[in-house]
Amino acid sequence: MPVVTQESGLNTPPANLVPARITHLRLLEAESIHILREVASEFERPVMLYSIGKDSSVMLRLAQKAFFPGPIPFPLLHVDTGFKFHEMIAFRDAMARSVGAKLLVWRNEPAIAAGTNPIVLDTRRCCGLLKTQALLDALRHYKFDAAFGGARRDEEKSRAKERVYSFRDHAGQWDPKNQRPELWNLYNAHVHPGESIRVFPLSNWTEMDVWQYIHAENIPVVDLYFAKERPMYVRGDALLPIEQDFVARPGEKPQMVKSRLRSLGCSPCTGAIRSDAETIPDIIAELISFRSSERANRAIDHDQEGSMEIKKREGYF
Amino acid sequence: MVASTLSEFSIHDFLGQESAKDLLRFSTAGSVDDGKSTLIGRLLYDTQSVYEDQVRSIEGKGTTAPGQIDFALLTDGLRAEREQGITIDVAYRYFSTARRKFIIADTPGHEQYTRNMATGASTADAAVVLIDATKGVLVQSRRHAYIAALLRVQHVLVAVNKMDLAGYDESVFRTIEQDFLSVLAQISADTGTTTEARFVPVSALAGDNIVHGSRAMPWYTGPSLLELLESLPASQEVQAAPFRMPVQRVLRPDHTFRGFAGQIGSGVVRVGDAIVALPSGKSAKVERIVTWDGDLEEAVAPLSVTLVLDRELDISRGDLIASASAPATVANRARAALVWMDQRPLDRSRRYLLKHTSHTVPVFVSSIEHRTRVDTLAHEPAETLDMNSIGVVALHLLRPIAFDRYAENRSTGAFILIDPATNTTVAAGMISAVLDADSGEQDPWGPVTVGEREARWGHRGGVLELAGPKALIDAVERSLFAIGAVTSRMDADGDALRADEDLAALVAALQADSGLLTLLVRTEESGALTAKAEGVEITVEDGDFLRVVSAVHQLLHRAGTLISTEKAHL
Numbered sequence: 001m002p003v004v005t006q007e008s009g010l011n012t013p014p015a016n017l018v019p020a021r022i023t024h025l026r027l028l029e030a031e032s033i034h035i036l037r038e039v040a041s042e043f044e045r046p047v048m049l050y051s052i053g054k055d056s057s058v059m060l061r062l063a064q065k066a067f068f069p070g071p072i073p074f075p076l077l078h079v080d081t082g083f084k085f086h087e088m089i090a091f092r093d094a095m096a097r098s099v100g101a102k103l104l105v106w107r108n109e110p111a112i113a114a115g116t117n118p119i120v121l122d123t124r125r126c127c128g129l130l131k132t133q134a135l136l137d138a139l140r141h142y143k144f145d146a147a148f149g150g151a152r153r154d155e156e157k158s159r160a161k162e163r164v165y166s167f168r169d170h171a172g173q174w175d176p177k178n179q180r181p182e183l184w185n186l187y188n189a190h191v192h193p194g195e196s197i198r199v200f201p202l203s204n205w206t207e208m209d210v211w212q213y214i215h216a217e218n219i220p221v222v223d224l225y226f227a228k229e230r231p232m233y234v235r236g237d238a239l240l241p242i243e244q245d246f247v248a249r250p251g252e253k254p255q256m257v258k259s260r261l262r263s264l265g266c267s268p269c270t271g272a273i274r275s276d277a278e279t280i281p282d283i284i285a286e287l288i289s290f291r292s293s294e295r296a297n298r299a300i301d302h303d304q305e306g307s308m309e310i311k312k313r314e315g316y317f
Numbered sequence: 318m319v320a321s322t323l324s325e326f327s328i329h330d331f332l333g334q335e336s337a338k339d340l341l342r343f344s345t346a347g348s349v350d351d352g353k354s355t356l357i358g359r360l361l362y363d364t365q366s367v368y369e370d371q372v373r374s375i376e377g378k379g380t381t382a383p384g385q386i387d388f389a390l391l392t393d394g395l396r397a398e399r400e401q402g403i404t405i406d407v408a409y410r411y412f413s414t415a416r417r418k419f420i421i422a423d424t425p426g427h428e429q430y431t432r433n434m435a436t437g438a439s440t441a442d443a444a445v446v447l448i449d450a451t452k453g454v455l456v457q458s459r460r461h462a463y464i465a466a467l468l469r470v471q472h473v474l475v476a477v478n479k480m481d482l483a484g485y486d487e488s489v490f491r492t493i494e495q496d497f498l499s500v501l502a503q504i505s506a507d508t509g510t511t512t513e514a515r516f517v518p519v520s521a522l523a524g525d526n527i528v529h530g531s532r533a534m535p536w537y538t539g540p541s542l543l544e545l546l547e548s549l550p551a552s553q554e555v556q557a558a559p560f561r562m563p564v565q566r567v568l569r570p571d572h573t574f575r576g577f578a579g580q581i582g583s584g585v586v587r588v589g590d591a592i593v594a595l596p597s598g599k600s601a602k603v604e605r606i607v608t609w610d611g612d613l614e615e616a617v618a619p620l621s622v623t624l625v626l627d628r629e630l631d632i633s634r635g636d637l638i639a640s641a642s643a644p645a646t647v648a649n650r651a652r653a654a655l656v657w658m659d660q661r662p663l664d665r666s667r668r669y670l671l672k673h674t675s676h677t678v679p680v681f682v683s684s685i686e687h688r689t690r691v692d693t694l695a696h697e698p699a700e701t702l703d704m705n706s707i708g709v710v711a712l713h714l715l716r717p718i719a720f721d722r723y724a725e726n727r728s729t730g731a732f733i734l735i736d737p738a739t740n741t742t743v744a745a746g747m748i749s750a751v752l753d754a755d756s757g758e759q760d761p762w763g764p765v766t767v768g769e770r771e772a773r774w775g776h777r778g779g780v781l782e783l784a785g786p787k788a789l790i791d792a793v794e795r796s797l798f799a800i801g802a803v804t805s806r807m808d809a810d811g812d813a814l815r816a817d818e819d820l821a822a823l824v825a826a827l828q829a830d831s832g833l834l835t836l837l838v839r840t841e842e843s844g845a846l847t848a849k850a851e852g853v854e855i856t857v858e859d860g861d862f863l864r865v866v867s868a869v870h871q872l873l874h875r876a877g878t879l880i881s882t883e884k885a886h887l
C-alpha cells in the first residue's frame with residue numbers, strides 16, 4: 001500500500017499565479033522573523049543577548065520587524081566584560097533608547113574587581129569568567145528560559161553544527177553529540193524547569209548577507225567597523241587597539257594606522273585589520289577580496305583546536 | 318582613493334547580481350564513510366569558498382595520505398567527529414556561484430545518527446546521495462534515499478564516489494546506476510512520488526566531476542555535480558499551492574490594531590482576498606497586509622507578514638488562516654508516515670505532543686498500519702516503531718487541527734512528536750490522509766476495541782488521583798458521571814489498598830486497560846482539592862463546586878484522558 005494515498009482535488013492552485021521573485025535576503029529575513037515570533041510566543045521569559053556588533057544590530061532590526069506595529073516583547077541583555085570599546089557602550093545605550101527596548105546590563109563584578117584580564121589569566125579563563133560565567137549568572141538571576149544570540153553557522157566549524165534552538169541543561173551546557181532533531185521549521189520549545197534554549201535566528205546568514213542587509217536596510221552600526229586613522233600597537237601583521245593600558249608591552253608605542261574592526265569583541269583580544277573601507281559598500285567590496293575568516297583576528301578562537309566548541313559546551317554562546 | 322571609487326562603482330553591479338540569485342538548499346545522504354563530507358569540502362575548496370586560515374587549520378591532519386588535504390575536516394567541526402573520523406551531526410555550510418546561493422546540510426551516514434540526516438533533509442530542495450563505487454548500494458543508502466523521498470526532497474543527484482578506487486571504470490558506474498534505479502523505482506511505488514535522479518561518477522578526493530570535469534573518465538560527458546546543482550529548477554511549489562498562514566501571534570499594541578502575525582506557509586495573499594480561519598471555519602476578508610516596511614498589496618510564501626481582517630474573528634495562535642476557496646481539512650484523525658527517532662520505542666498507550674504549524678496538540682498513535690523494512694521496502698505488521706524505523710500509523714488527536722496532505726503542502730502536512738516526559742523530539746511525521754472517526758473494519762464478534770470504548774464513553778482509561786474534602790470529591794465524581802464517564806472509585810486509605818500499594822497500582826492499571834477511569838481518592842479535612850492525572854497535578858483552593866469541577870475537567874482534557882471536540886487550552 002502506498003504511504004501516500006492518491007486523492008485529487010483537495011487543493012487546486014490558483015489560476016492567475018505569477019510566481020514572485022524573492023531575494024535571498026528576504027528569505028533569510030522571513031525565516032528569522034518566524035523564529036523570533038515562535039520564541040516570543042512559546043517561552044515564558046525570553047531575552048535577546050545584545051552584543052552591539054553587526055549581527056546584533058541585524059537581529060535587533062529583525063525583532064522590530066517581527067512584532068511591528070507592537071513593541072519588542074522581551075528585554076535586551078548585554079553581558080559587559082568591562083573591556084568593550086567605549087564607542088560600543090555609547091552606541092548600545094543610544095540604540096536601546098531609539099528602539100524603545102528595555103536594556104539589562106550584567107557584569108561579573110567580583111571577577112572584574114579582582115582584576116581579571118586576558119594577560120593575567122589566559123584568554124580562555126578570562127572569557128570563562130567575564131563572559132560565560134556572567135551570562136549564566138544573568139540568565140539564572142532573571143530566570144530567562146530562552147535567550148536569542150546573533151551567532152551564525154558560517155562563523156566557525158562548531159557553530160556550523162548547532163541547531164536553531166540549541167538546548168542547554170541546568171548548567172547552561174551544550175551537548176553537541178546529543179542534539180535534538182530539528183525538522184522543517186517545527187521547533188521544540190519544551191524544557192524542564194532550570195533548562196533553557198539558546199536561539200539563533202541568524203543561523204543561516206553569512207557575513208556577506210549581514211553586510212548586504214545592513215546596507216539595504218540602512219541599519220546603524222558602530223563606527224569601529226569603518227576604516228579610520230586609529231592608534232594601534234603594531235605587532236607584525238597584528239594590530240592591537242590601545243583601549244586598555246595592560247595590552248602594551250614595556251616601551252611599546254602606538255602608531256596611527258588606517259584600520260577597522262571586522263568583528264567586535266573585547267578590546268584586548270580583538271585585532272583590527274588594515275583597511276580603507278570607509279563605507280558599507282567598501283566593506284562589502286573588501287569582503288569579496290578577503291582570504292581569511294572573520295574570526296581569524298579573535299584571539300579566543302585559536303588558543304587550541306576546537307576551543308570554540310569547548311567554550312560552548314561550558315555555556316558560552 | 319582609486320581603490321575606493323573603483324569598488325564603489327562595481328559594488329552596485331555586484332549587489333544587483335546578488336539579488337538576482339536564487340537559493341537552493343541541498344543535503345547529503347548515503348552510508349557511513351562513502352565520502353559525503355569529503356565531497357562537500359572539495360566542492361567548497363574548488364569554488365574558492367573557504368578561507369586560507371580554515372585550510373591552514375586542517376593541513377596535515379585527518380585520514381588522508383601525506384600532502385593530501387582531508388577535505389572532510391572542513392565540515393566535520395566537532396572534536397568527536399575529528400577523533401572518530403565520522404560525521405555525527407549535520408554541518409550547515411554556505412557558498413554561492415555566479416548563478417545561485419547554496420545552503421548545504423552535510424549529514425552523517427552512520428545509522429545511529431539517522432535522525433540528524435532527517436534533520437538536514439527536511440528543509441532541502443535536493444539531496445545528493447553518495448554511493449561508494451567499491452561497495453555499491455548498501456542498506457543505509459536505501460534508508461537515506463527512502464527518507465529523502467518521504468520528506469519529498471524534490472531532486473535526487475546520485476554521486477557514485479571513489480571512482481579512483483574503482484579504476485575509473487565505466488562498468489562499475491553503470492552497474493551501480495542500474496541497481497540504484499531499481500531501488501528508486503521501489504521507493505516511488507511505496508511513496509507515490511516519482512523521483513527523477515541524475516547520476517554522476519565522481520572522486521571527491523581527487524576532484525573528478527565535482528566542480529570541474531574529469532580527464533580520468535572520458536566516457537562520462539555529462540555535467541559535473543556543481544553544474545547539475547546550478548541547473549536544477551528552483552521550486553515554485555510553495556507559491557503555487559493554496560494560501561495558508563498559521564497564526565504565530567496576535568499583535569494588539571493598542572485597541573485600534575489587531576493583526577495576525579505569521580509566516581506564509583504556501584500560496585499568495587492579496588488585499589481583499591476571502592479567507593477562512595480554521596478550525597472554526599469563520600470567514601473574513603483581508604483588509605491589510607502589514608509589514609515594518611509598509612503595507613503590501615500582495616504577499617507570497619514564505620514571507621513573514623501580519624494580516625488585518627475586515628471583521629473581528631476569534632483567532633488565536635495555532636489557528637490557520639487559509640484561502641476561502643481552497644481551505645484545509647479539519648479533522649482529529651489522520652494517517653501519517655512516521656520516522657521514529659528516539660531510544661524509547663513508540664508506545665501506543667502513551668500520550669505524545671504533536672507540534673504542527675504553530676500549535677501543539679496531545680495525540681495518541683491509535684494503531685500502526687505497518688512498518689516498512691528498509692532493506693526490501695516490504696511492509697510488515699508491527700506493534701511498535703523503534704529507533705530509526707519507519708512506518709505508517711493512525712493518529713488520534715485530542716483536538717481537531719487544520720492540515721493538508723504532506724504531498725500537497727509541506728508546511729501544513731508536517732509535524733513532529735514530542736515526548737512530554739523527556740521533552741525530546743521523538744518522531745517526524747508526514748500526514749497522508751484524513752481518517753474517519755470510526756474507520757477500520759469491525760469484527761462483529763471480535764473483542765471490544767479501545768477505540769470503540771473511547772468513542773462511546775468519551776474518555777480513555779486512566780487514573781485520577783484526588784485528595785481533599787469528601788464533598789468536593791463527591792462533586793467531581795458526580796460531574797464525571799453526568800457526562801457519561803465510566804468511573805470506578807477506590808479509597809486509597811481503605812484497608813485492602815493500604816495493606817498493599819502494589820495491588821492498588823495493579824488494579825488501577827487493569828481498570829485503565831479496560832477503559833475505565835479510576836478515581837483513587839484520599840479524603841482529607843483541609844479545604845483544598847489536589848488532583849493528579851498523567852503526571853500533571855493541580856490544587857484548587859476555592860470551595861466553589863463549579864470552579865473545582867471545571868478545573869478537574871480541564872486537567873483531564875490536558876492529560877488527554879477526556880476527549881473533547883472543542884478547543885481546550887493546552
Ligand SMILES: Nc1nc2c(ncn2[C@@H]2O[C@H](COP(=O)(O)OP(=O)(O)OP(=O)(O)O)[C@@H](O)[C@H]2O)c(=O)[nH]1
Binds near residue numbers: 350404482520521523
Ligand atoms: N580514494 C578515495 N577516498 C575517498 C574519496 N572520498 C572520500 N574518501 C575517503 O573516505 C573516507 C570517508 O570520507 P568522509 O568524507 O568522512 O565520509 P562521509 O560519507 O562523510 O562519512 P560519514 O559522514 O561519517 O557518514 C575518508 O578517509 C576519505 O578520505 C574518494 O573519492 N576517493
Ligand SMILES: [Mg+2]
Binds near residue numbers: 353355404
Ligand atoms: Mg561526513
